[in-house]
Amino acid sequence: MSEEDRLAQYRDDLAGAERKASQTVILGRAQTFMAIGMVGFFVSLFLPHSGEVIGLDVLFYSDTAQKFVTTMPERIYVWLGVIGVVLLNIGTIVSRSSLIALMAWFFSGATLFYSIFAIWMRQSRPPTEPGVGPSFGLILGAISVCIVVIAYSFVVLRRSTFQKALAEARVAEKKDDAVAEVQESILAAGRQTELIDDRRSRRKRARRPDSPNDETPSPQSE
Numbered sequence: 001m002s003e004e005d006r007l008a009q010y011r012d013d014l015a016g017a018e019r020k021a022s023q024t025v026i027l028g029r030a031q032t033f034m035a036i037g038m039v040g041f042f043v044s045l046f047l048p049h050s051g052e053v054i055g056l057d058v059l060f061y062s063d064t065a066q067k068f069v070t071t072m073p074e075r076i077y078v079w080l081g082v083i084g085v086v087l088l089n090i091g092t093i094v095s096r097s098s099l100i101a102l103m104a105w106f107f108s109g110a111t112l113f114y115s116i117f118a119i120w121m122r123q124s125r126p127p128t129e130p131g132v133g134p135s136f137g138l139i140l141g142a143i144s145v146c147i148v149v150i151a152y153s154f155v156v157l158r159r160s161t162f163q164k165a166l167a168e169a170r171v172a173e174k175k176d177d178a179v180a181e182v183q184e185s186i187l188a189a190g191r192q193t194e195l196i197d198d199r200r201s202r203r204k205r206a207r208r209p210d211s212p213n214d215e216t217p218s219p220q221s222e
Contacts, residue, residue: 025101025155027093033151034089040144041085045078047137050122055137068131071121077114081141084108085148098156105152112149115142
């Protein structure tokens with residue numbers, strides 16, 4: 001079904017149709033990248049996060065994570081990733097809800113920030129602390145989160161073609177309503193105004209001879 005055919009079904013209530021359309025998102029090709037990023041982050045939880053510490057150790061703050069001094073930004077990164085990149089991402093793909101998509105975009109963006117922070121914390125740790133720098137599991141997770149954030153940016157910040165068509169139809173409808181309102185006001189003013197044709201009376205007055213009082217007296221003869 002073309003956009004024009006879909007638009008014809010909502011001609012009587014374009015505003016309601018626009019509100020309804022804004023409640024859902026069109027994922028399109030972004031869905032593939034969202035799924036790739038989600039799988040990549042999920043796999044990174046089972047890979048080395050830093051040395052002997054894997055992503056699940058950071059998530060549950062296990063004894064291994066405590067032994068190698070896992071910092072709070074690293075833990076926040078994993079928590080936010082599970083919520084935004086995995087759970088809310090699945091919810092968006094299943095429901096197509098714009099609200100869930102916005103939440104997933106927000107949490108994924110926060111996860112990306114904390115992933116960079118976690119890598120920096122691992123690289124700048126004091127040499128006296130146990131453990132090593134960031135491992136490939138943390139790097140893979142950060143790259144996966146970046147893919148998800150970019151995909152959501154295309155979904156959330158861009159309107160679908162149907163939403164654009166609805167917006168254009170509403171603008172055209174407002175213009176038509178404005179023209180009709182002006183025309184109606186002109187007709188109403190014309191009905192209230194009484195037009196008087198006084199052309200006959202003016203012609204009669206023009207043909208009427210001058211009154212005697214207006215005649216100039218003739219000079220007296222000497």
